[in-house]
Amino acid sequence: MSDPTSQSRAGSGTREADARDIDGHESGPRTSPRRHLGAKQADTVTRLLHAGVEEVREHGYDGLSIRAVAARAQVAPATAYTYFASKDHLVTEMFWQRLSEIESPPESTEQDTAERVSRSLSDIAVLAVQEPELASACTTAMLSNDAEVDRTRAMIGQHTHTLLRQAVGPDADPHGLQTLEAAWSGFMLQAGMGYIKYEDLPLLMEQAASVVFRKEIQ
Amino acid sequence: MSDPTSQSRAGSGTREADARDIDGHESGPRTSPRRHLGAKQADTVTRLLHAGVEEVREHGYDGLSIRAVAARAQVAPATAYTYFASKDHLVTEMFWQRLSEIESPPESTEQDTAERVSRSLSDIAVLAVQEPELASACTTAMLSNDAEVDRTRAMIGQHTHTLLRQAVGPDADPHGLQTLEAAWSGFMLQAGMGYIKYEDLPLLMEQAASVVFRKEIQ
DNA sequence: TCCAGAACTGGACATGTGTCCAGACGCTAG
DNA sequence: CTAGCGTCTGGACACATGTCCAGTTCTGGA
Numbered sequence A, B: 001m002s003d004p005t006s007q008s009r010a011g012s013g014t015r016e017a018d019a020r021d022i023d024g025h026e027s028g029p030r031t032s033p034r035r036h037l038g039a040k041q042a043d044t045v046t047r048l049l050h051a052g053v054e055e056v057r058e059h060g061y062d063g064l065s066i067r068a069v070a071a072r073a074q075v076a077p078a079t080a081y082t083y084f085a086s087k088d089h090l091v092t093e094m095f096w097q098r099l100s101e102i103e104s105p106p107e108s109t110e111q112d113t114a115e116r117v118s119r120s121l122s123d124i125a126v127l128a129v130q131e132p133e134l135a136s137a138c139t140t141a142m143l144s145n146d147a148e149v150d151r152t153r154a155m156i157g158q159h160t161h162t163l164l165r166q167a168v169g170p171d172a173d174p175h176g177l178q179t180l181e182a183a184w185s186g187f188m189l190q191a192g193m194g195y196i197k198y199e200d201l202p203l204l205m206e207q208a209a210s211v212v213f214r215k216e217i218q
Numbered sequence C: 001t002c003c004a005g006a007a008c009t010g011g012a013c014a015t016g017t018g019t020c021c022a023g024a025c026g027c028t029a030g
Numbered sequence D: 001c002t003a004g005c006g007t008c009t010g011g012a013c014a015c016a017t018g019t020c021c022a023g024t025t026c027t028g029g030a
Helices: A011-015 A038-058 A067-070 A077-083 A087-100 A113-130 A132-141 A149-168 A173-194 A198-212 B010-014 B040-059 B066-072 B076-081 B087-099 B113-130 B131-141 B148-169 B174-192 B199-213
Strands: none
Touching: A011 B066, A011 B076, A011 B087, A038 A067, A038 A077, A038 A132, A067 A087, A067 B131, A067 B174, A077 A087, A077 B148, A087 A113, A087 A132, A087 A149, A113 A132, A113 A149, A113 A173, A149 A173, A173 A198, A173 B174, A173 B199, A198 B199, B040 B066, B040 B076, B040 B087, B040 B131, B066 B076, B066 B087, B087 B113, B087 B131, B087 B148, B113 B131, B113 B148, B113 B199, B148 B174, B174 B199
16 A cells, blocks of 8 residues: 555545545555545545446446546536546546555465466456456556656556565566566556456466576476 | 558558459448558548658647548548548557568577567667657557457557567467567557657567576576 | 635536538549 | 549537636534
């Protein structure tokens, strides 16, 4: 988890102060928030995020409209735009909210690198399997040129980078890590376009890791 | 040279207006699967594609509008929509038109795999360096849910797959190829978002290939 | 209790996308 | 020369996105 420094647009600030997230657990703020959202605002944001997930689940990225999300959250469209700069921002924020809860698996014991990589990312894969529409929508939304999306994207990238780095170990070949990271983006992309299935991601990444880190698993 | 067998929406049929069909009349203007273009139509398509490249160069993906492209090509918007199903289709088609001209380098001699991979893709990188806006726009456009985009995307994917396969050799480890292909998508994606530079692609891919195919280059 | 400011509302506006269609145009066969 | 047909036109339409703002409702603190 981490807190997307709530900025002008609040969006990210969901996990703030008293803010409870969708499922109700409270959260520890990570990054120092510059601005706090009051309980009411936090609630509005939460409702929007929640409504957004439902909308995207039902109608996919294309069928998602901010106005529909606002309506479902029982909020005026203009209010939604107060918190999210754009549809893409909303979508990335929905994904980030879920993703940020994923931590590195505890004390990866004696497994080999490939397996650790696979495990590290399997939680993301699980998320993507549970919410394929969201994952796929986020893939598209991430490409948007939008200052707010930039921030969120950076956090998503940072987070998966950290996950990978931890799985791979601090002394791993930089090129190997680089390659693995690119492969991950590539697989996510392919899954977003429907070329591969999200549930195959862990296996694919395990194969990639074993090929990259010559662990002779095959 | 792969020939984009001109299809429903003409787009791909850019290559030479020779296309006079055996039986030139098909009534279904909209969804007819295979339609060949007369010289005049081919010219219109060419002008649109050309204008599109200029527009995207000047204004980027977001600033690109079909109407502006049509105006630049001195054609009515409705006419543009006759040939291209959507803005995304136009963009992918522009890219494909360039990409399809790229061939595998001749008989790669005794170089090692990593270097062959780097060489094979360097022409694409050159294209992307020359037209970064186009490449980046295409990255976005590829994600569109659009039947026409599907086709073009498939051709683009097929073509790069072939390039890679040839560079890597027919007996290469499938997982290695798979990983390399994903890494390629990933790097293209990262370049499209501005995280890396298009001109670094060949080096990055060479590093990836050498890591994947244990050629002990490091 | 009361009120200033924060939060939200609702609807108009500017812009863009993609569709549709009646009619004008231009090439070519007869 | 002229009819016919494929091609192109231009503009209206339906709908989405994102902006703006005057006005209303809510909230917390004196």
